Amino acid sequence: MPIPPLEEVQSHEDALSKTLATLFEGSPILYNDLSPQVFAHLQQRTNPVSSYAELIDVSLHIISQWENTLKAQFIAGHPRIGEQKNLSHLSAQEQTAYATPPEVIIRLAHLNACFEHRYPGFRYITFVNGRTRSAIMEEMEDVLGLERSLSADQPDVESVGQVEVGGVPWTKELERAVQDVGKIAKSRLKTLGTE
Structure with a gap:
């Protein structure tokens, strides 16, 4: 491609x-x-x-x-971490570099819901850089201040709290996501053999 x-x-x-x-x-x-x-x-x-x-x-x-x-x-244009359907060829490559246990995929879906509740209006984006979905799951738990778990529904989504849209924590996370999208794009250049 x-x-x-x-x-x-x-x-x-x-x-x-x-x-x-x-x-x-x-x-x-x-x-x-x-x-x-x-x-x-x-x-x-x-x-x-x-x-x-x-x-x-x-x-x-x-x-x-x-x-x-x-x-x-713009951030919402990227697939959610752990999504397995409707991925571009490069997203599929980036997200499936390693086999992922089904419980991790289920946990990621719950963490995505928690993140999107806490940070209304956008989704969690991170530069994967060859890391497993399990490692990303732990990163998301850290970002949300959650304990390590493979629970499909704990904690309750509403219990993670919500930051104010446009407030400092929301804006800081948004800016970090934009920078990671740039890292992903530059990494894709290497995948495509073009720099």
Whole structure:
């Protein structure tokens, strides 16, 4: 699944959209907002971007200028940790590098629900970097301040509490997620053999 040549990406918006969808995951916010804004930025530059990594950096800079609600929509374009259906080829590769016991998949589904209750409007995203789903499960428990468990329904979702949308903890987690999406995109360049 090669991405278009960099010259084509910078001169044709559909090639840019395809590339950004491969690197960041396709979503309405990517096609309707990010791609047109990145394309407009590329057309105004005096020098073309010199690498796909620089293209990712340009994209992240544009995302950093967005309101938080748009950033949250962008994050929601990525699949939930542990999801097994409707994954892009690269997401499937990243999330299934290791065999995962069914109880871990079930626990991750519960942790996703807990996270999305605590941080309304977006989902948990992390740079997997070859880690197992079990390791990510423990990371999510740490983020939520939960004890280690394989429970499918404990603690109760509402008991994890909720942070204020736009408040400091919510915004800090959102910014961390955006940065991890950038790490994921750069890691995908290596997977694609393009840097």
